[in-house]
Amino acid sequence: MEKYLLGFVSCLSEGAMADLVALFVCSCICWRIVFYRRSGRRYRAGVSMLAYLIALGTGGYALSIALSGPVGQTNPFVLVVLVVLCVMVFKARGNVASVIRVNWGD
DSSP states (O other): OHHHHHHHHHHHHTTOHHHHHHHHHHHHHHHHHHTOOOTTOOOOHHHHHHHHHHHHHHHHHHHHHHHHOOOSOOOHHHHHHHHHHHHHHHHTTTOHHHHHOOOOOO
16 A cells, blocks of 8 residues: 555655646546537537547546656646636536537627
């Protein structure tokens, strides 16, 4: 047990904390989009494809970090974008159409 704990602490001391936060944020984005329920809302193929690509990209990135281990390669600026995207996806309750909706009015 101590061996694994020391390995985890050494990963954190090497600057891999951004990787662990990215792992958590990307998995949250992926899970929220995957478990979105349409509940009578209309189906749009383009938005559905975009949601699929976002879920695939964030889930794949989370899996790559989880399988290879945190190595400290996540840029903090990318992490900020991921956190903002996560907040937007959760605010829209997983509805990607609401995330990308642009109000062109006043």
